[in-house]
Amino acid sequence: MPSKLDQLKAMTVVVSDTGDMDAIRRFKATDATTNPTLILKAARMPHYAYILDEAILWGRSRNHLTSEITDRLALNFGFELAKIVPGRVSTEVDADLSFDIEGSVAKARKIIAGYEKLGLGRERILIKLAATWEGIRAAEILQREGIDCNMTLVFSLTQAAACADAGTFLLSPFVGRILDWYSKAEGKTYTPETDPGVRSVREIYNYFKAHQIKTVVMGASFRNKGEIEALAGCDRLTISPQLLDELANDTGTLTRQLDPVSAAAHPPAKLSLDEKTFRFMLNEDAMATEKLSEGIRVFAKDLHALRELVSKRLLEAA
Template sequence: MTGTSPSKLDQLKSMTTVVADTGDMESIRTFAPVDATTNPTLILKAAQLPAYEPLVAEAVAWGRGRGRLTSEVADRLAVNFGEELTKIVPGRVSTEVDADLSFDVEGTIEKARAIIAEYARRGVGRERILIKIAATWEGIRAARVLQEEGIDCNMTLVFSLAQAVACADAGAFLISPFVGRILDWHVKATGASFTPETDPGVASVRQIYEYYKAHGVATIVMGASFRNAGEIEALAGCDRLTIAPQLLDELARASGPLPRRLTPNIPADRAPARLNLDEKTFRLLLNEDAMASEKLAEGIRQFSRDLRALRDLVSQRLRASAESAFADL
């Protein structure tokens, strides 16, 4: 940044709520976002950093002292991170339901209630938390129940308008369309190069945003999974954008004008037609969209894999703790 002109990050903050896509507390303190979002991948990375050893140690000691399952200790670790994040950001913190519950309506509801209850025991109100749920048909059904109970949901792994519309119909608080993963699929499928203006991930978020605004949908659109700063700039004005630390840093260092690209005032001739979705129509539209169906399945597999790795890490720590205690006898 040169002179006194505002950085692109500061300009972005004036029109879009900026969310930190990380479990790294120091990055969040540096860039001062409003909200923070985590997932099993981010928690796994952060849990292996020395700075967050106390959060891991607390969860392990709690689990060993009470004879809890490895999965319960991993859940506590996620809430440990979430609680610390609520002390840093003024807004919401997203905590993810297990990816292996993505096709389990009742399991998702039960886990979400348990997460909210654990936060409540720590004095963190539900108004500070978003429950992240994969935007499968089952996840969307679970979100409808949770929203009716006053538990706000962040619907993740959104790759299509059909998913976005179904989430809105369920009353979801927020959706996270994955810009970069959409781009990845198209680059691999076509071998083509894309600019921010031709980026299919950017186009997808713009389509969803325009649909929501044209039809008065209250659900928040939060673009996610960015591959470069150009994608972020092309979505300036979106309700929210969740951004990784390296791209936050790049925007903080960049100067020059950042024009608003998305506006809630959609001209009548650009208003998209309303979609009416039941389960059969949703599943058919998702099946017809090869990119969306493949990336949704891949995303669930990735989060499930990282959740297993997190549980393995916890299991190793539990064994080490037990062996240390036995050696001290």
């Protein structure tokens, strides 16, 4: 009997949610995704010191700012990941630009140009943007330019529908963080079938398939193997090495839970979202509002920590 990981790969594109290249090689994921938190963890690992060293040397030789060297570090990790996976690598726009349309677009263009200088074309890259109203508008501009976007920090159908209306390539609903909020707010224990994060992704998936929306749904931020199994059949799932290990070591039967045919059987009403409607509907969803804000703060904090790490290394190299 093949492992549950192998069974999952037969129905869902598996993406490695890590900056650890050894783990990505081991699990043979199709795509890889990073964020400031994952890059910070990887940059602190001695095994990847050479990637940080290159960015420091590059920056010192050109008298670049710490922020520019941090950008180079993210590109270096992305470039190395692209050597391992056959598909796409997601690279995130700075979290402190989450409410800045023009700034986000400019940074995304800079990321694409940086990869192209390294010899990696835009067809191998996804630009990650927070699914704020401004982030979605930035993605709409970038998609028209042929720059595919991965909308992150998605916690609601409202955000997902707005991303779809903007023509974004992919979005990442955060399963585990939704579960975290409800577990704390309601003090309940959930099964995979009652898990609010699982239900949110199923709602988004069914909405997209029923309305023939091409945007890829990629479940993310898992807390346990059961959440992943409950979303078997989703377009893509980005999974941590620990949970990939658990799936690889489980030879039980994995049943498909999501498929386009059943999703299209009972189409929900299509949402019509202008800015006012989007902001009000998001505001009415306390969980989505709080987790989106928290997620941006966490990524901004880790980006700041990454810049501090680069600044410290610059001083040591002086």
